[in-house]
Amino acid sequence: MSSAPLTTAPSPAGAALALQDVRLGHPDGAALPGTVTLRIAPGELLAVVGPSGCGKSTLLRTLAGLLPPLEGYVTQDGEPVARPAADRALVFQHDALLPWRTVRANVELPLAIRRVPRAERRRSAADWLDRVGLADHAHKLPHQLSGGQRQRVQLARALAGRPRTVLMDEPFGALDAHTRAEMQDLLVDILRGTGATVVFVTHDVDEALHLGDRVVLLGSDRVLDVPRPRRRDAQHAPETAELRRRILESL
Known part of the structure; x- marks a missing residue:
């Protein structure tokens, strides 16, 4: 059964996320101290800060369904988060682009996995590359791009699948100050109208205050x-x- 065209469908509503008395950690390692109780509203951009080792990246992976909570409950729209899902996207500090795929093919990847028809994948990828200012770079390979350009491709790839939740793990941390500011403003502009709920981990307090609703x-x-x-x-x-x-002071 073919998928409905993504470019004409309305943006999905952001997901409501909740953690109740969650203890973070890896099943084969020590648990992080304390528990987390948190509610994230649909469409909110929540910035997460904290000292190194407090569990910021572990929190994202737990919300993504990659790590089960050691205790407590994690839900999306009231349903338990037990495994990764297509409507939750992860964006990393390192772009994780496939080096043998062109820019366009990298953006198409989540749609190809979902077996979206090729013509629709091409239209969606072209649309998102235009939004991030890389329409003229579609046929290049990742090594031909700057660090900021590769992060733009990663952002386009994450959003092309129209996720309801976007989990971002210090995505701009490796960029120079000027490029980082450009990417922050681009993120705010692109997210406007997507409806996505965003959890954004950062060590930069000014970045958290610029991007976060909370x-x-x-x-x-x-x-x-x-x-x-x-x-x-x-x-x-x-x-x-x-x-x-x-x-x-809290840090």
């Missing part, structure tokens, strides 16, 4: 609302500066 301080059970509207110069506003101070 910031969770993992390991302290504190979740802080971020003042809006979102502006690049908002860090100088008194309320944002005070929030930044509180976050840095």
Whole structure:
């Protein structure tokens, strides 16, 4: 049975995620201290910060269904998260592009796995490459692109499958400051209208405050609302500066 055209279908609503008394860790290793109870609203961008080793990446993998919680419950729309699913996408710091596939073929990959017809895959990939500003690079291989361009391809690949949840593990951490700022603004612009729920892990407090609707301080059970509207110069506003101070103190 063929899939419905992705470019004409409405954007899916973001997923509601919840963790209840979750203890994070690997089944064959030590559990991380404390438990996590958290609710993430549909369409929210939740930024996650915390000291090294507090479980930020483990949290993402648990939400993705790659790691089971050692205790507690993880749900998406009230249903247990027991395994990976096509409507949850992971975006990593290292782009994880397949080096033998062209840019277009990399973006098409999640659609090919779902057996979306070739013509529809091509249209969707072309649309997303245009959105991330790489329409002229579709036939290149990943090694022919800059680091920022490869991250744009990874973002296009993640969103081409129209996920309801996007889990991002420090995706801009390896980029220079200028490219990182460009990618942050591109992410905000592209996510507008997708409806996706986003959990964004970062070590950069300013990045968390610029991108997040809320910031969770993992390991302290504190979740802080971020003042809006979102502006690049908002860090100088008194309320944002005070929030930044509180976050840095907690780290």
